[in-house]
Each structure stands twice: as structure tokens, then as C-alpha cells.
Amino acid sequence: KILNVEKARFDKMLSSDEIRTLITALGAGIGEGNHDIEKLRYHNIVIMTDADVDGSHIRTLLLTFFYRQMPQMIERGYLYIAQPPLYKVKKGKSEVYLKDDKAMQEYLIDLGVDGAIVETALGKITQGSLSDLVRELILARQLLQRTEKKFDPRVVEAFLKACDIRKETLKNDEELNNELEKLKQYLTLKYPQIGPYTVDIAEDIEHSAKTVFFKTTYRSAFKTTKIDTAFTVMAEIHELKMLEKKFREHGSGPFKVMIDDKETVLNELDDVREHIIAEGKRGLSIQRYKGLGEMNPAQLWETTMNPESRTLLKVQVEDAVECDQIFTVLMGDQVEPRREFIEQNALSVKNLDI
DSSP states (O other): OOOOTTTSOHHHHHTOHHHHHHHHHHOSOOSTTTOOGGGOSOSOEEEOOOSSHHHHHHHHHHHHHHHHHOHHHHHTTOEEEEOOOSEEEEETTEEEEEOSHHHHHHHHHHHHHTTEEEEETTEEEOHHHHHHHHHHHHHHHHHHHHGGGTSOHHHHHHHHHHOOOOTTGGGOHHHHHHHHHHHHHHHHHHOTTSOOOEEEEEEEGGGTEEEEEEEEEETTEEEEEEESHHHHTOHHHHHHHHHHHHHHTTOSSOEEEEETTEEEEESSHHHHHHHHHHHHHTTOEEEEOSSGGGSOHHHHIIIIIOTTTOOEEEOOOSOHHHHHHHHHHHHSSOHHHHHHHHHHHGGGOOSOOO
């Protein structure tokens, strides 16, 4: 990988083989007194990396180098980012290339909902509404999975679906105990194999409230799910609650899915998501490219190199001050500002490749 120039001294940067090769190839030099944008050999410079996490990291390192050492290249619009596909999907004789997981998701949803109707106790869900519902169910699943690092997702699920514990509830012992009973009943019914767990309640003096500790075993690891004032107002929990409110508008199961006159009865709304995605995958051959090296020359030309069909993003800096701050925070050597930035912006992340 190329050196992270945000953390490196100038002399160390120049000792990097990759950096030296890059400077030589471009011909414009770097550093005060040595950089001359007029000597730049190329006016169309394309960053082309794999479409996975490692490729994204390398692309970020290259962008850091160009922004810090050759900013005029960006200002003049010479720098581009190639958009190689992450997937090739084949159905029969037709082939389509898809840029990333988000594009794959949309492709499968479009195929899966084509001609599909879902009948609920409250009415029918047809193609357009069904697409939106599946997207929201996928988002809810992703948000729930994101809580696994800190909490038992089964407890979080029960918190969302079976009870109504708010920060005010934590200040009322009777209400809290009633809601906790609902939560525990849900766990017993939905996850009978959850095994023994404990529920402890402690005083939260700072907020004049209670803190609940659910101690469980999840995937062979001990988990403590702490339900306190901070938990009830977490961004992820808030968004999951909003989604759960939407899901309840469709009522409870069973849900009848009709596709091409074939009827499937499902108990949970999330089962509908799985069924639609599985229907979208039916008959497909899906190839995920780990890197550009997996493509043969014809595929590489067709997807990434051919000016007639490739997709390029021009790198632009609309707010230089904000851009400078972001590079400093994300690529610098100070851990705390980077952690704060990630925590504050985590829910804004889209197309995360995990």
C-alpha cells in the first residue's frame, strides 16, 4: 500500500518507492520550490482500485497524497476515480455489471418484487410499496447487526418489538417492571434456546432513574446489554424505533406472498424480505470480484477502461477548509478526534462494505 502522507515526514515520504515512482511518472515534482503544475505530463489522471474495503483504503491514501502535495491537480479538474464493478451477474445469455453491494441489493429487489404481491391482514402490498418495505427491512437488519459489538441483538430486538421503555419509563419502577416482563416473554417465545440469563437493576443517580443489565450468552460470548437513559436515545435505537413503527402499519403475520401464481405463507415480515431477495437471486449466476486482477482483459476493458462505457468520478473540492479538517481528522495520528468523527457520522454512512 502507498504511504499515509498525513502521518509521514517529508523525507520519509520521499523514501517511499511508490511515492517516488508516482512523482516521477507525473513529472510535476512536489514540495515548495519543486512543484510546478505546468510540467504535469497528464491532464486526465485516474485512480483505479478494487471495489472492496482494501481498495477503498488505497484510494483514500492516494487522495490524501494528491490533496496534500498536488492540490492544483484537483483544482484544475485533472483527477478522477474509476468505478470498477464489484459484481458480474449473469442470467441466461445476458450479463450485467454492478458497482457495489448497494447496486446488487437494488438489482435483486427489482427482480424479486417484479409481479409480487404481499397480502396482509390490513391489505395488499404491491410492487412500488413492496420495494420500499424490503429496503427498510434491510436497513433495520443492518442497524440491528451494528449493535452486536455492544449488545445482544436478541435483547435489542425484544426491546423494539415487545415493550415501550423510554427514558421516562426508567424513572417509574412499576412501569419499568411491566415493560421488562413483556421483553422477557418475547425472548422466551422467540428465542427458546437463549439459555439462562440474568436481569439486574441498578440506580442511575445522575438521571434519577434505573439502569437495567441483561446478561446473556450470544455466539459463545458473554454479553451485557445495558438499558439506560443513554441507550433509549441512541441514534441507532431511535432509527430502529421509527422503522419498527412503520412495520407495525402492516399488522402481524401471517403474510401471504404471491409470485407467478405461487403462494407462500410467512410468519414474520422479515421472512418476506428473505423471500423477495431469494426470488431475485433465482436463476442468477453471481460473481464477486475480489480485485481487478480477477478480470480478463476483455472484462477489464469493458467495465473500467473503455471511455465509451466506463464510469468516472471527477474529484472536486467545494469547501477547502472543511476538506482540510476531514483529512486531518481521518488520516492524522490523533485517535480521539477520529473516534469522535466516526461516532458522530456513523449513521450517515451508505454502501458500507462489511
